Amino acid sequence: MxxxxxxxxxxxxxxxxxxxxxxxxxxxxxxxxxxxxxxxxxxxxxxxxxxxxxxxxxxxxxxxxxxxxxxxxxxxxxxxxxxxxxxxxxxxxxxxxxxxxxxxxxxxxxxxxxxxxxxxxxxxxxxxxxxxxxxxxxxxxxxxxxxxxxxxxxxxxxxxxxxxxxxxxxxxxxxxxxxxxxxxxxxxxxxxxxxxxxxxxxxxxxxxxxxxxxxxxxxxxxxxxxxxxxxxxxxxxTALTYAQTFIDEKVLKNLKATGTTDAAKAHMVTFDKFNQFIGLDKVNAVEARYTPEKIAALIGK
Amino acid sequence: MFQERGFSMDYIPALSDAFLIKAKLAGNRFYLDGQLIAGTLLEDDEKSLLSLSEYANYLRYIRLTTTAQIIADGQSGFGNPMNTYYAVQELERSGANAILLGDQTYPMNLTTLEVTSDLDFFGKIQASLDARENPATAIMAQLDGISIYGVQGVQDRIDTLHRLGIQQIALGALQQATAKQLALIFAHNPDLGLLLQPEGIGPEMAASLAPAFIIDTQVTLKARTSYQAKLDQFIQAQRAISTKEVAHESR
The missing domain is CATH 3.20.20.60 (Phosphoenolpyruvate-binding domains)
Incomplete structure (x- = not known):
């Protein structure tokens, strides 16, 4: 276990x-x-x-x-x-x-x-x-x-x-x-x-x-x-707490001032990279294992 | 009552109170009923109001109070088969020894019975089996739709569940009107259990079906009603005494 x-x-x-x-x-x-x-x-x-x-x-x-x-x-x-x-x-x-x-x-x-x-x-x-x-x-x-x-x-x-x-x-x-x-x-x-x-x-x-x-x-x-x-x-x-606070403040100040996150994007991961990191593919794969088609095949229906 | 009838079965009480569980009412195993927990926490017996995380949090408290086997209330899997997969992981690591999964639609509704498609249900069952870390964690199935899919539908589902490796299957939402059908099903499936529920058949009829096990939510909910009435009497009596004493002292 x-x-x-x-x-x-x-x-x-x-x-x-x-x-x-x-x-x-x-x-x-x-x-x-x-x-x-x-x-x-x-x-x-x-x-x-x-x-x-x-x-x-x-x-x-x-x-x-x-x-x-x-x-x-x-x-x-x-x-x-x-x-x-x-x-x-x-x-x-x-x-x-x-x-x-x-x-x-x-x-x-x-x-x-x-x-x-x-x-x-x-x-x-x-x-x-x-x-x-x-x-x-x-x-x-x-x-x-x-x-x-x-x-x-x-x-x-x-x-x-x-x-x-x-x-x-x-x-x-x-x-x-x-x-x-x-x-x-x-x-x-x-x-x-x-x-x-x-x-x-x-x-x-x-x-x-x-x-x-x-x-x-x-x-x-x-x-x-x-x-x-x-x-x-x-x-x-404390390293991660301080680092998060630092970057949160930096990004948010810039967003407040400019109305966009364009300038902050250099300090961010991308949408695709983050989804990959957080395991979206794995969760999607779990869902795909139990579609009606797969289950019908499993139980011979 | 069930022992008096002269046959043995596994009687599984529905409980949610740590004191009652500790008082050995739980026996070897008990059903941690979401309906009871919803009643305590939300003043509403509709168990589907409880989210998975809320139920699992409650389960973790109870887990530390007893070594009895806990059958967790998996409701109808908290969404689609993917949700069921993650729900079973959460319930298992929160201390469930078994998870009872019903074939109603999500969210489960105690007042209006709707069953999900058999492919969705079997997908949830397979996802539950795959999600376990410990193969000893039992996945139990609850078939609530006899009034919808009939005797043959029940039998078909039992056969498929057996093929998927599910040994413990219980029928729920049983009504007096279907007595003959029920007798037929239980005669054909000696390993089948049943849920004794507030609006369903009574204990006499349940015993007459000779199920392999009974999960009894009916008696606990009846006891809750009688406890409320008794407590109300006590409180009214105490209020009357206190009022008299205050009147006496003020004289």
Whole structure:
């Protein structure tokens, strides 16, 4: 089944040591399809992009479980590569965490992360974050691990303690979360290359994720460099949201000013190319398989 | 009632409420009836008002509450065979173990019976079979048109469905007036099931036909009516008590 294959593929990609897995956050199914078509091997369904694309709001804990789950489900259904989920704080207490894990597993996600921010959370690179006591997320991680149906549905811990306290506290917490059962570790918003190296050194045998947000707190490094440093996953969470906003604004300003899209066509795909990309031929082929003539022949009428 | 008659059959209740399903009313398998869901969500029993995505969303909630087999209500396939193809994919990945597909026109109409052409229906059946990811996901057929295409039409459709590989077939929209015809069909097709529906034949007659299985939407809708009446009594009684207490306190 597809979900089994996706979990296995993700696990394999995360635990192999050759190179870091480049994961892109897709704001929607279309961008996920684009990512898949250019060779990305995994998609991340995450809060910053979903808050923006679904609500037109910032990542400040307003996009809830229902919105996040449904977005992830749509993306899972649209692509044939693994989709990892941002499950924020698990959306409440341990009962919520159980439901969150069961629901994401049921829709075919390959895993999820849970974080230690206080709700309502905010983007990891925004100012003003606060975190729970570490025992809170440790208990959620243990609950999530116990709730999953498949061992290869991977659970990642995320700590936001770097900004609130310091890197030592973030590392200390992440070790606790790993001991609680987290398969992977994510320390959000390290502030320098030295800090990234410290994280890698602290977890030599645990898959780590690095988050490359444009203009964020962490220095931007190529995926290959982060892989050599010891990171297993490198995610770009905002690139497509920013690119879409940029081009939308550019095209719309021009349309508003000129009344046509002629000047913007150079930045667009064509009607035919888009229909081909989005799979019109495949859908038409499905329809063509069940015409009255074909069915009459099938049943010998 | 059906067990008392001295023969065994698979009795499949129509349910939609997670509490009732959890209370083991579902048994081994149950029918997640679009009509019940439409009544709850839309205050209208016309199931065709529910789109596929709305129904599938509800199905996903229910899927997480039970390990019982869920027969999903595929209505009449939500459009043409291409729509049915994608509908079956969506229902399967939302947790359906089986999908019941009817031969009415789209959109299905509970008050006015119209059946689609046999080629359109068999196209939808074939599309359903092709769309499944898991071959264990059962495609079930519901034939509603006995009053339109008659006994021979039913038999022809059953024969074609068997050739396409459909094992579980149920007759719906059954009326008392067609009792003799029904007896004939069920006598010839021991694997045939039926839908017990609000406006159709009663449980006594259904049992007398000795179907292989019964999907019962009738009893659940009757229970809903009686529950509404009971709840109304309780609420009226509570209102009366509250009004008395308020009057007493204000004295």
């Amino acid at each position: 597809k979900a089994d294959k996706m979990r296995q593929a993700f696990r394999q990609a995360v635990f192999q040591k050759q190179q870091a897995l480049a994961m892109i956050v897709a704001p929607d199914s279309l961008s996920a399809r684009v990512a898949e078509s250019v060779g990305f091997k995994a998609i991340f369904a995450a809060g910053y992009a979903t808050s923006a694309s679904n609500l037109g709001l910032p990542d400040r804990g307003i996009a809830d479980f229902g919105i996040m789950l449904n977005k992830c489900r749509e993306i899972v259904n649209a692509v044939n590569i693994p989709v990892f989920a941002d499950a924020d704080t698990g959306y409440g207490n341990l009962t919520n965490v159980r439901r969150t894990v069961r629901s994401y597993e049921a829709i075919g996600a390959c895993g999820l992360f849970l974080e230690d921010q206080k709700w309502p959370k905010r983007c990891g690179h925004m100012a003003g974050k606060s975190v729970e006591a570490p025992e809170v997320l440790a208990e959620k991680i243990a609950t999530a691990v116990a709730a999953r149906e498949h061992d290869d549905f991977l659970i990642m811990s995320r700590t936001d303690a770097r900004q609130v306290y310091d890197l030592d506290e973030a590392i200390r917490r992440s070790k606790l979360y790993h001991e609680a059962g987290a398969d992977m570790v994510f320390i959000e918003a390290p502030k320098s290359i030295a800090e990234l190296q410290q994280i890698a050194a602290a977890f030599p045998d645990v898959p780590l994720m690095a988050n490359m947000i444009e203009d964020g707190a962490t220095p931007s490094l190529p995926t290959q460099v982060l892989g050599q440093m010891g990171f297993s996953i490198v995610v770009h969470p």
